[in-house]
Amino acid sequence: MQPAIEVQNLHKSFGELKAVDGASFNVPQGEIYSLLGPNGAGKTTTISMLSTLLRPDSGDALVMGHSIRKDPMGVKSVLGVVPQDIALYEDLSARENLTFWGKMYGLRGAALKQRVDEVLEIIGLTDRQKGRVSKFSGGMKRRVNIGVALLHKPKVIYMDEPTVGIDPQSRRSILDSVIALKNAGMTVLYTTHYMEEAQELSDQITIMDHGKLIASGTHDELVKIVGQMDRIRLTINAEGARVVTAWKSTPGVKQVTAEDGTLNLLVDDSNQVLPRLFDAATTSGVRITSVDIQLPNLEAVFLHLTGRALRD
Amino acid sequence: MKILDIAIKDLTRSFRSLFAVIFMFGVPLLVTGMFYLMFGGMANNDTGFNLPQTKVVVANLDEGGAGFQMDITSLPQGTSAESLGNLIVSVLQGEGLTDLMVVTLADSAEAARQAVDSQEAGVAVIIPADFSQTFSALEGQAVLEVYQDPTLTLGPAIIRSVLDQFMDGISGAKITVNSVLAHSQSSDPALIGQAVQQYMAVSAQAQSPDALVTSHAPDAAKQETSLLEQIIGPIMGGMMIFYAFFTGTSTAQTILKEDEEGTLPRLFTTPTSQSAILSGKFLAVFLTVLVQMVVLLILGRLIFQIAWGSLLPLALVTAGIIFAASSCGIFINSLLKSTKQGGVVFGAVLTMTGMLGMIKIFTMGMATGAALEIVPLFVPQGWAIRGLVQSMQGAPIGDVLLTSVALLAWSAAFFILGVWRFQKRYA
Structure with a gap:
């Protein structure tokens, strides 16, 4: 079976900035594929090129066999896009929005009405369909935003950070709907900077940073990159610089990074290393105010690969 | 079909905005009404015009x-x-x-x-x-x-x-x-x-x-020429034109607004061609100004008894004004980078050109001189009010036609430049 999306060496620069620098990956049909990376990593630029909004400087991509360069209309016809920011007409109702966008996807008459009813059901807003979007909560707007992309039953859906800035309940609802889309046979290309979301949803994950793909694979495959290292997150009552040097030379510590009074460490075994860290802190006159030990995860992978925390 | 869908969506949004409706209809009527009341028209039941003693x-x-x-x-x-x-x-x-x-x-x-x-x-x-x-x-x-x-x-x-x-x-x-x-x-x-x-x-x-103080009985062969019409008609016409250009520009601004709000890029991700999307947006601008002009012409007749002239010259001039106001709006917006620039540019450009074009209206005809006959014709608003006054005064159809052609020439220039710039921007 051909991949739903085949990305072939995509490049895009804005002036001196290389937003996407040679991206290549394949997304199998029926899977959830996540692009994970901090803000500015190049995820949205990649999505924009794959949805034909931006023309790549070089390279190409095929979406269900349609080239983004040679057959953009073919790409658009099989594609649903959920943009990062809510892109709806706030002075129209939920139903009016869906009806309008359905027409833009070529739906008409009874088929359009029926599909709008179905989508309202899917996003759980049947009883609020006549309400103006401007009166909706952030979570409800996000649901309509997703609903628009489902109207024409696309084979591939791009979701660009759909959970940014919403409450936990709405977030949960959206994550469930993404899984439901996969179960309905759709291919989902999902971008996020939330490690937990990528971990929960994805069949495959690609980590991006500064426009480059720095690692790809399943969650387990990626975590193996950092081996059995634990991640320790500590907060201290003083400047991190006073203790970083001491901790870097502590046996068992592989990596130390500091940000705003918080230090992230990759260590071989937290049980053995922690007492040494406390000793070094005491010697440096620094007091440790909190400790958070995490098992190997994508955040640790990103830290290991880039030397920075994912949320930098 | 999608062009019409986009235009109807924009029309719906425009007329749902209370601010837009007040701006399009309320303000021109209010300003004209103030002049009407000032000249005592409301207080009299007869159709003539009576000044206070x-x-x-x-x-x-x-x-x-x-x-x-x-x-x-x-x-x-x-x-x-x-x-x-x-x-x-x-x-x-x-x-x-x-x-x-x-x-x-x-x-x-x-x-x-x-x-x-x-x-x-x-x-x-x-x-x-x-x-x-x-x-x-x-x-x-x-x-x-x-x-x-x-x-x-x-x-x-x-x-x-x-x-x-x-x-x-x-x-x-x-x-x-x-x-x-x-x-x-x-x-x-x-x-x-x-x-x-x-x-x-x-x-x-x-x-x-x-x-x-000469007064002539109405000429049966011509439209009513009461003082009310001589004063209120041009004022209402001036207000209509002034605000039609504002409406054209603010409606065309929805292209930039949709771009900033993300709905225009999202439209570009649908299987709808760019030319259809932009055509739908342009059509919405024309239709909005059309509705505004027609409603104001009707309300002007009903409320202030303004005789706008015979149907053919009025239709010619109105079409010219609609095209000119809409195209001007598209052109001005095509020059802007964002809606943030809009307020200042609209205020300055439209107010200045509007006042220049209708200087005789704003000075209540007190300012005279050859320059005042020529200078307004450097802006489309000047041609617009000229055509409307010609229609009201029952000028020969040839004169009205010439003015309408001039308005259409303005429109064509604005439209071609505006469309070219927008196509280039979203290519």
Whole structure:
């Protein structure tokens, strides 16, 4: 079976900035594929090129066999896009929005009405369909935003950070709907900077940073990159610089990074290393105010690969 | 079909905005209504136009001149005058002007000015003691003093106009008399007075109140030409054009707004061509201005009884205005990078070009001159109001057609440039 999306060496620069620098990956049909990376990593630029909004400087991509360069209309016809920011007409109702966008996807008459009813059901807003979007909560707007992309039953859906800035309940609802889309046979290309979301949803994950793909694979495959290292997150009552040097030379510590009074460490075994860290802190006159030990995860992978925390 | 869907969506959004509706319809009607009320149209049931009466106090101190003391001449309409001052008073008190002014007499100049200061009168006319004498002198220059309430505009302007017209008439006669006397080698004041007195008999007929403020019965072959239409029609037309250009520009701004809100990029991800999306947006601008113009034309007729002219010329001009206002909006927005620039640019460009194009409307026709005929034609609003006034005045269809073609030329230029820039931006 051909991949739903085949990305072939995509490049895009804005002036001196290389937003996407040679991206290549394949997304199998029926899977959830996540692009994970901090803000500015190049995820949205990649999505924009794959949805034909931006023309790549070089390279190409095929979406269900349609080239983004040679057959953009073919790409658009099989594609649903959920943009990062809510892109709806706030002075129209939920139903009016869906009806309008359905027409833009070529739906008409009874088929359009029926599909709008179905989508309202899917996003759980049947009883609020006549309400103006401007009166909706952030979570409800996000649901309509997703609903628009489902109207024409696309084979591939791009979701660009759909959970940014919403409450936990709405977030949960959206994550469930993404899984439901996969179960309905759709291919989902999902971008996020939330490690937990990528971990929960994805069949495959690609980590991006500064426009480059720095690692790809399943969650387990990626975590193996950092081996059995634990991640320790500590907060201290003083400047991190006073203790970083001491901790870097502590046996068992592989990596130390500091940000705003918080230090992230990759260590071989937290049980053995922690007492040494406390000793070094005491010697440096620094007091440790909190400790958070995490098992190997994508955040640790990103830290290991880039030397920075994912949320930098 | 998708073009129409996009246009209808934009129309729906436009007319759901209370602010937009007030701006499109409320403000032009309100401004015109204020002028309408100012001119007293609402208070009368008849379709004519009635100005409020102006209270005029006249201090006639004129002691007459050499010529005037010789005899008394009976003037038309039973008016008697033994001095120019008396003649002026008679003219102002004439039956033909009673609708416009109420004239009372004061004993002194000070009393007349005091009446204005205390707002018992709007205008004081002070005729100096030597008025007739100075006028009779060969080189004399008789001067009338008009003292007015500074808060009033229209009433004093009418009084001044009546006095100017009267004085222009008799000054013309004096020039003639002086020329005659110069040829007869005589400078006898009595002779001059006699000549002027004879002139007065003739002049008073010509300068009778009826002749000073002329009114003509409506011409059955033409549209109603009441003063109401002459004033309110162009004002309403001016407001309509002024706000149609604002509407065209603010509606076209939805292209930039949708771009910033993300709905335009999202539209570009649907299987809808870029040209269809932009065409839908442009169509929405035309339809919005069309609805605004048609509604305002109808409301102008219903509320202010404005006769816009025959259907064909009106349709030609209205189409020209709609295309010009819409295309201008598209062009202006194509020059902007973001909606943040819009407020300043719209305010400056549209206000300036609007005022330039309709300078005669904004000055209520008081400003005159050849430049004022030509300068408005440098902006599309000038052509727009020219066409509308032509339609209202029943100008020949050829004139209206020429104006409409000029408007369409403006439209074509704006549209081509605007579309080219937008296509380039979203290519």
